[in-house]
Every structure is written in structure tokens, then in C-alpha cells.
Amino acid sequence: MIASELVEGGRQWEFQINGAAKGYWSDGNDTRYFGGMDAACDPLVLVPHIGMDP
Known part of the structure; x- marks a missing residue:
């Protein structure tokens, strides 16, 4: 988990x-x-989910 604060x-x-x-x-x-x-959501994801499909 990553947690912090920001101002927007x-x-x-x-x-x-x-x-x-x-x-x-x-x-x-x-x-x-x-x-x-x-x-x-793509711009918010650092490492995309690769799924579980073969």
C-alpha cells in the first residue's frame, strides 16, 4: 500500500x-x-493488473 497526502x-x-x-x-x-x-483508470495505475486468464 502507498499512502500520503496531496493538494489538488x-x-x-x-x-x-x-x-x-x-x-x-x-x-x-x-x-x-x-x-x-x-x-x-489507466492514468492512475502504476502497474496494470495482468488478470488470471491463461
């Missing part, structure tokens, strides 16, 4: 990214979740 849009966020390339940003009032197989 003038707001202070904490974030976590787990080993499954899923994560979230939270400012204590708002939480944004990221991850999945959708192409829109």
Missing part, C-alpha cells in the same frame, strides 16, 4: 493506493474512489 484544487487530501491498483482520495468530507478495469 486548493484542497488537502489523503490518499491510498493498494496492491490491486485501487485507491481513494479523502479530505474528510468527500471521498473519491479510483480503480478497476475501465480505460479511464
Whole structure:
């Protein structure tokens, strides 16, 4: 897991990214979740999931 803080849009966020390339940003009032197989998530994934298909 990777965890830290960031500032975006003038707001202070904490974030976590787990080993499954899923994560979230939270400012204590708002939480944004990221991850999945959708192409829109590609910029957020450091190492893509290779799946389990042979």
C-alpha cells in the first residue's frame, strides 16, 4: 500500500493506493474512489493488473 497526502484544487487530501491498483482520495468530507478495469483508470495505475486468464 502507498499512502500520503496531496493538494489538488486548493484542497488537502489523503490518499491510498493498494496492491490491486485501487485507491481513494479523502479530505474528510468527500471521498473519491479510483480503480478497476475501465480505460479511464489507466492514468492512475502504476502497474496494470495482468488478470488470471491463461
